[in-house]
Amino acid sequence: MIDIQKKSFCVLTVLVFLFTFQAAAQRTVISGTITNIKDRSAIPYVTVLFKGSKIMARTDIDGKYEISTTEPYTQLQVEYIGFKTRFFPVVAGQSQVLNIKLQEESQNLSEVKISSNKKAPYKNKGNPAVELIRKVIEHKSMNRLESADAVQYQQYDWMQFSLSNLSEKFKNKKLFRKYQFLFDQQDSSAIGGKNILPIYLRERFSQNYYRKNPEKTKVIMLADKHVNFDNGLVDNNAIGNYFERMYADVNIYDNNIIFTNSQFLSPIAASAPTFYKFFITDTIRTSKPNLIELSFVPRNKNALLFEGKIYITMDGKYAVQNAFLKTGKDVNINFVRAMEVKLNFEKDSLGKFYLSKSHLLVDFGLGSDGGRGFKGERTVVIKDYKTNVMQPDAIYKGESLVVVPEAESRSDQFWANNRLDTLAKEKIKIYRNMDSLGQMKSFKRLMDVASILFIGYKKYGKTEVGPIYSFYSFNNLEGFRLRFGGRTTTDFSKRFYFDTYAAYGFKDEKMKGYLSAAYAFNNKSIYTFPQSFIRASFQRDVDIPGDGAKNIIPEDNFIASFKRGENNQFLYSDYYRVNYMQEYSNHFSFNLGFKKWAQTPAGSLIFANYVANKAVLTDRVISSEFSLDLRYAPFEKFYQGKTFRERIIEKYPVFNLNYSRxxxxxxxxxxxxxxxxxxxxxxxxxxxxxxxxxxxxxxxxxxxxxxxxxxxxxxxxxxxxxxxxxxxxxxxxxxxxxxxxxxxxxxxxxxxxxxxxxxxxxxxxxxxxxxxxxxxxxxxxxxxxxxxxxxxxxxxxxxxxxxxxxxxxxxxxxxxxxxxxxxxxxxxxxxxxxxxxxxxxxxxxxxxxxxxx
Structure with a gap:
């Protein structure tokens, strides 16, 4: 009896194995990516099914899909609202990769025009799409990140900036013959055109923490890798910060989303139904939970609004699971020809949807269509997202952003393990290309020209001459005025800095000039954040009363020479200054200084008072004062070159307090x-x-x-x-x-x-x-x-x-x-x-x- 049972079991096992093997051998697996044939952009939530069956799948936010069956189906059906349905032959019982391009129907949703003669005008009242978006708005507070007590996650992001839409004629110009290795090719219908020239890439990897009570964020920057430019025009860290400002983080749950210097209204903002038109365009029941596809277009095409689609969960939480936003060609924003944002959300341990991936693409150019321009991309990927894991207070102490010492020296193996986006792995050649470009003499000459145009200084060895816009000017006192100046650079020293100019007025026949010497305590630069230096200077020049006292070095220039009304009251000013400047990483700074200022009237200006009803002339007014300047600019960002700084204006206030004795x-x-x-x-x-x-x-x-x-x-x-x-x-x-x-x-x-x-x-x-x-x-x-x-x-x-x-x-x-x-x-x-x-x-x-x- 036992032997019979054993034999029966063995036979059954063999039969099960053979049946399983046969089923596996006959399984049909189809995978690939579905894109828009017009611009090569990925299309999320396309329906893919075997024709004649109920076996179906949906593409993800990147347009990728996979579908399988053991049945012998031979045709794949692909359908999506607003696109033509297509059918593709497949081979049963095999694994295949099938990348599909879909063509839009003759009319896009954003192009639909509603005429009162044929259809009822669009109204919010009684519109189920508007009722749905109001539900989304009502549930925003419970669906956004800040609704959790604590959140932590790792974040990887890459950012690229390229010259775009370059013609073959431009690419083959004599100027670029040595630079052909820099060019990348893509489909001509894609944003940015066929030929693009990558010029900047930055990758970062960080550990992020958020605590609700008391509210605090902490970002520990574990790795930072970027293209390096070795010239006086570009500060490598600063250019990354500047591009990041242009391609800022996108939080659809905020009422407004800031790009470059403009504020776009979110489609789920409280006032969105006033500015947008909403339409329910699909119901997706193959997703868990089921989703409603909600399309939207701006009521005013010129306004700072998006058009696109959002996918809303049908589980009573009304959360956004995915979103696709883009700007129309008529939107009132300069130099931006196209802008797209794709957002993908995943569930956390509490069943809430968090942003797991975002991709932003912006095409800049002077013209609305065609022509060369710039293409910028930024992708953010989030992993290891944990909710309500409380961290000790020590984690949140200190600055909100901490960069570990080895962040910029991580090994290639570290980056290989932490690049969470497959597309970024194809872009790492940009580092090598830009290193090669930086060594080319022709590129260095090009950067010299750019430095003259944008900064006004020409570099000669370890010094710079300029600014060129102040070489010539004129006024009523000096007449024709010539000025020549220069300064040292970090190539001369990272501790000692010298700045000087000499000027001469052909009418008053007087020499003027300026000389300063500075010492940097941080061994970086007197211009590098956070600043820490001491400077002594002497200046003799012409001022307009009330203006010179506000400027350390009045930047006289040709354009400012043209003035209205009477302009014949001047001062000859002698300044003796000593300043100690200390700036901190939290953007608080103080400037402790001493100034002696001797003012001598010039032109038609005289200094006179009355003693016993008799006018008494005074040659000069002399003041000696100590001063303390306090400045606090929380969350300030700026573009900083090696010898200058340009503040980026944001919503955060800047406080200044000055006391002089x-x-x-x-x-x-x-x-x-x-x-x-x-x-x-x-x-x-x-x-x-x-x-x-x-x-x-x-x-x-x-x-x-x-x-x-x-x-x-x-x-x-x-x-x-x-x-x-x-x-x-x-x-x-x-x-x-x-x-x-x-x-x-x-x-x-x-x-x-x-x-x-x-x-x-x-x-x-x-x-x-x-x-x-x-x-x-x-x-x-x-x-x-x-x-x-x-x-x-x-x-x-x-x-x-x-x-x-x-x-x-x-x-x-x-x-x-x-x-x-x-x-x-x-x-x-x-x-x-x-x-x-x-x-x-x-x-x-x-x-x-x-x-x-």
Whole structure:
């Protein structure tokens, strides 16, 4: 009996094995990628099935699919809303790779026009798509990352920047004959065109932590690899930060998403139903949970809005599982010809969907169609996502971003193990290519030319000569003015820095000049963040009263030479300065300094007071003061070259506080005083209503001082528009020993002009500004009440041209149109009061060169 059972078991085992083997041998497995034939972009959630069966699969966010069966089906059916259904022959019982290109139907969803004669007009009321999106909005708080008590994950991201849409003729030019190894080819219908020239690549790998209570984030940068440029124009870390600002993280749960310098309204923002049209275009029941495909288009094609699709879970949580966003060709954003965002979400341990992968692609160019441009891509991949795993407080101590010492020296094996995106593995040749390019003499010459154009300096060995835009200028005092200067670079020393210039006026026949020496304590550079240096300098030059005191080195240039009204009151200033600058990684800094300033009147300006009703002339005013400048700019980002820094304006405020103490008798100082000034700069984003740049400033001077040491409010007598000056105020028109000012510059981003037929094609933008100044003089500092003080200047007719503010504030405002030819802003400025002062204008037209995205 036992033997019979054993034999039966063996026979059964063999039969099961043979049956399984036969089934495996006859299994049909089809896999591949499905893309749009028009632009080669991956299409998510395409339905793939064996024709005549119920066996189906869906593509993922990258357009990839896999489907299998043991049945002998010989045709694969591919269908998707808005695309033509296609059929493909397959061989039963084999594994095959089948990459498929789908063609769009003759009419895209975004191109559908609803006519009231044929169909009912689009309405939010009673629209099931709008009701669905409102449910998504209601559930945002429970679906976003911040709803968890704690989150941790690893993040890998790569970012690439390339010249794009290059023709064969351009590629084969003599200039690029030596650079053919740099070019990559792609399908001509893809964004960026057939030929692209990669010029930058950066990869990073980090460990990220988030805690809800108390709220805190921590990013530990474990690895950072990027292309290195060895020239004075580009700072390698800074260029990565700048590109990252352009290709910022995309959080669809935020009401607004910022790209470059523009704010796009999210399709699931609270106000989205007001600005978007929504349509339910598909129901996906093969996914767990089931999904609803929700398509959307902007009501106004010129507005900063997306079009695309989002996939909403049908499990009562109304979470976004996947999203595809893109901009239309008519959107009012400069130089961006196309922009696409793909987002993929996965479930965490609590059943919530977290962002597991995002891909952003932007095509920049001067023209809307065709022509050379720039292509930028950024992919973020998240793995090991853990929810509600509490970490000790020690993890969150210190700065929110910590870069480990070995981050930039990781081995190739480390990167091979941590590149979480397969596409990035194909791009690593860019590092080798750019290293080779950097060694080529022709490329170095090209970067020298770029440095001259954008920075104004030409490098000669270990020094730089410039800036070229100040070589020639003119004014009423000096006439024709020549200036020549230069500075050392990090090639000379990373500790010691020297800067100098010499200038000569052919009318006043006087030499001017500047000389400074600095020592960097961080052995990096006096320009590198965080700064730590001491500097001593001497300067003798011409100033406009009220302007020179605000600038360490006034950058005279040819364009600023053209001014309106009378411009014949000047100062010869001698400055002796010593400064110690210390900056910290949290963007707090202090500058401790000493300055001796000797002011000698020039032109028609005189220093005179009255003693016993008799005018007494004074040759010069000398002040000696210690100062402390405090600055705090939380989360500040900037583009920093090797010898300059350009702040990137964001939503975070910048705080400044300055205190100066004048000491009589110290190095010839003639006055005792205290001068305190503070300011707050803040950008406010207002979604579809644009953005406002606001500055609130105030100051107070305690002590008796002559008018050259008072706050001489910044005026502008040029024909260019200046954001932080009073554009219809004359030089030295108003002085104060206490004041408060408010400056608002609002950009509507085409809110009104985008709605006007024909005009909207120009993609113009509206501006409105307000400038208010309230202040005054105490009796002890008012020359009109104390004849012993230096008297206010007078014009050629003997009429005083300098005043203190009365009970009313000085107010001016403007309305402007920007983005003219993409680079010009034109403002009509109106001055509202103090209209009886001599030599003033009630209205003025001012222009400004202003590059905007």
């Amino acid at each position: 004048g000491i009589k008798g110290l190095f010839g100082g003639q006055y005792n005083y205290h001068n305190i000034m503070g300011s707050i700069d803040k950008r406010f984003y207002m979604s579809q209503f644009g953005r406002s740049d606001v500055r609130l400033e105030g100051g107070y001077i305690a002590g008796k001082v002559p008018f050259p040491l008072l706050d001489i409010h910044r005026a502008n007598q040029s024909y260019s528009y200046q954001i932080y000056a009073y554009n219809l105020m004359n030089f030295m028109e108003f002085v104060s020993d206490h004041y408060v000012s408010l400056n608002i510059d609002h950009n509507f981003n085409g809110l009104i002009l985008n709605r006007i037929p024909l005009i909207k094609k120009l993609k113009l933008r509206e501006y409105i500004t307000f400038k208010g100044l309230y202040g005054g003089l105490r009796k002890e500092n008012d020359p009109n009440q104390d004849a012993s003080l230096l008297q206010f200047p007078v014009n050629g007719d003997g009429v005083k041209t300098t005043y203190s503010l009365g009970k009313l504030p000085y107010i001016e405002g403007s309305i402007g149109i920007g983005n003219i030819f993409k680079v010009v802003r034109l403002d009509l400025v109106r001055r509202f009061n103090y209209l009886d002062n001599p030599g003033i204008s009630k209205y003025g037209l001012r222009a400004k060169v202003q590059f905007e995205f």
